[in-house]
Amino acid sequence: MTTLKANELETGQALPDLDFKTTTTVVAGGAIASRDYTPVHHDKAAAISQGLPDMFMNILTTQGICSRYVTDWAGPDAIVTRVKTKLGGPNMPGDTLKIRGKVLSTDGDAAEIEVTGNNAWGNHVTATFSLRLPA
Amino acid sequence: MSDEKKQALEAEIRSYVGKPIGPEVIGRDPVNEPMIRQWCDAMGESHPAYLDVDGAKGTVHGEIVAPPTMLQAWVMEGWDMHEGYDEPKNEQHRLHKLLADNGYTGVLGTNTEENYTRYLKLGETVKALTVIDEISEEKATGAGIGYFITTKTAFENQDGEELGSMSFRVLRFKPANPQPTASAAGGEEAVAQKPSRIKPPMGHDNGWWWERVADDGVIPIQRCTSCEKLRHPPRPMCDGCGHQGFDSIDASGKATLTTYTVVHYPQFPGYEYPIISIIVDLEEGERMASSLIDCEREDVKIGMALEAVIHEDDDGFKIPLFKPAS
Numbered sequence: 001m002t003t004l005k006a007n008e009l010e011t012g013q014a015l016p017d018l019d020f021k022t023t024t025t026v027v028a029g030g031a032i033a034s035r036d037y038t039p040v041h042h043d044k045a046a047a048i049s050q051g052l053p054d055m056f057m058n059i060l061t062t063q064g065i066c067s068r069y070v071t072d073w074a075g076p077d078a079i080v081t082r083v084k085t086k087l088g089g090p091n092m093p094g095d096t097l098k099i100r101g102k103v104l105s106t107d108g109d110a111a112e113i114e115v116t117g118n119n120a121w122g123n124h125v126t127a128t129f130s131l132r133l134p135a
Numbered sequence: 136m137s138d139e140k141k142q143a144l145e146a147e148i149r150s151y152v153g154k155p156i157g158p159e160v161i162g163r164d165p166v167n168e169p170m171i172r173q174w175c176d177a178m179g180e181s182h183p184a185y186l187d188v189d190g191a192k193g194t195v196h197g198e199i200v201a202p203p204t205m206l207q208a209w210v211m212e213g214w215d216m217h218e219g220y221d222e223p224k225n226e227q228h229r230l231h232k233l234l235a236d237n238g239y240t241g242v243l244g245t246n247t248e249e250n251y252t253r254y255l256k257l258g259e260t261v262k263a264l265t266v267i268d269e270i271s272e273e274k275a276t277g278a279g280i281g282y283f284i285t286t287k288t289a290f291e292n293q294d295g296e297e298l299g300s301m302s303f304r305v306l307r308f309k310p311a312n313p314q315p316t317a318s319a320a321g322g323e324e325a326v327a328q329k330p331s332r333i334k335p336p337m338g339h340d341n342g343w344w345w346e347r348v349a350d351d352g353v354i355p356i357q358r359c360t361s362c363e364k365l366r367h368p369p370r371p372m373c374d375g376c377g378h379q380g381f382d383s384i385d386a387s388g389k390a391t392l393t394t395y396t397v398v399h400y401p402q403f404p405g406y407e408y409p410i411i412s413i414i415v416d417l418e419e420g421e422r423m424a425s426s427l428i429d430c431e432r433e434d435v436k437i438g439m440a441l442e443a444v445i446h447e448d449d450d451g452f453k454i455p456l457f458k459p460a461s
Binding site: 020026029030032033034035036037038039043059060061063064065066067068071072076077079080081082083084085086087089120121122134 | 170173174176177178179180181182183184193194195202203204205207208211212213214215216217219243244245246247248249250251254329330402403404405
């Protein structure tokens, strides 16, 4: 597996699309894998009592999925040094999270990648990943 | 809330700024392969440096490392979180309870920033110290008025070596549109609905128009009962004679396209984009704003013949739209 170099990237370049199918298993599995036992992330009844139609994905799972989206594209030697996320609406079982990415900028061996995740509720997440790439 | 009470509340919440939320949290388990593998399963992650000793040797890491976004997972409280925090357990809970008790009952995560000094290695124990870093002035937001609370967490290993940092911002707010709560008898729960079209304001001057659309499936055109001049959109007074009495006629639905624009941005939840936003001349002579459906962008021509359809959204809202005349 090769890793992209920063000087191979162009500003505005798009990452491949990922349409991520959200299921109850994905939401619960992600919550438990991140040790986030807040009931709204694994217990539908708890989510309904808070006014939502179903349990919803926790932030760490969203970040984990976006992170692998970026490094699946960039390659295994791409180092994630920073992630900034802006959180929007919920992501729930039955939602298809449309994950899209583009290169925002490059500087030496560093690159900034913007990732957006949208579903039927609107924008779920907008994240900026800072990467360090091989020289 | 009186000004005095508000000032007292603000003084009290500001006293939390700069405070650690509690003692340093020490991860229950050191960085380990089973938890990494469980994470990778859930995230659909196949990175060789996270999953396989031989694979990791072929990467810059040279050994198994933990996924960077897993940083916070090592110090999460875990199982105890499911019981909730009716009784505050730390300063952060106390701050949130204070605001909740004063009507700021809503909470929304809005932003995070995580910095990873380096990837974590197997066997490291993660320690985290979280401080309440900042509380904003009271802000008006789409969700309601409230305060943005930012916490900062410093992560280090068992030897005090820096691993990374996190800032996390939440909005604590008074819900602008409180959901009706379930009745004491256990009535229907209020459940959030998927977003749909933003509803037009319906007041004294135009409410009747939308009711006719919904109830009778027609496009009414307002008519002066004195001089019979038509007018649209609905308004209180005839611009021909100044008379305020009115009735209406039903439009045939036949129209021609006067002008249009294609809306790509900004995108609001509840709409399919792009939207072909149009102005039409109704056969009866009045002008109307709507959207064009069942028509490809490249087939739109100014002057084209259109016909109205009374469109019904999934939530039952009815609105006149136009499509090319058959």
